[in-house]
Amino acid sequence: MSAPDPKTPDDDPLVTQARLRRERHERWLREGDMSIGRRLAQIGVLGWIFVAPTLAGLFIGRWLDARHGTGIFWSAPLMLLGLCLGGWSAWKWMNSR
Structure with missing residues (x-):
C-alpha cells in the first residue's frame, strides 16, 4: 500500500483565496478606486441586465395572451422566467468582476 499524496499548496482553498486577495489588493494599488461616474454606470448596467429580460418576457407573454385570448x-410565467433570467444574468455579471 502506498501512502496518500500530500496536498500541494495549489490545491488548498485557503492558499487560493489568499492569492486572489493579494492580486485584488495589488490591482487596487495600481488602479485605485473607481470614480463615482463609473460606479453609477455599473449600477445602470446592472439595472438594465435585470429589467430587460423581465420586460421581454412580459411583452412576449402579453402578445401570446392577446393572440390566443388566454x-x-x-x-x-414568461415574466417570472424573464425575472429569473435577469437575476441570474445580474448575479453572473456581478461575480465576473
Missing part, C-alpha cells in the same frame, strides 16, 4: 396565462 388572459394572463402566458404573461405571468
Whole structure:
C-alpha cells in the first residue's frame, strides 16, 4: 500500500483565496478606486441586465395572451422566467468582476 499524496499548496482553498486577495489588493494599488461616474454606470448596467429580460418576457407573454385570448396565462410565467433570467444574468455579471 502506498501512502496518500500530500496536498500541494495549489490545491488548498485557503492558499487560493489568499492569492486572489493579494492580486485584488495589488490591482487596487495600481488602479485605485473607481470614480463615482463609473460606479453609477455599473449600477445602470446592472439595472438594465435585470429589467430587460423581465420586460421581454412580459411583452412576449402579453402578445401570446392577446393572440390566443388566454388572459394572463402566458404573461405571468414568461415574466417570472424573464425575472429569473435577469437575476441570474445580474448575479453572473456581478461575480465576473
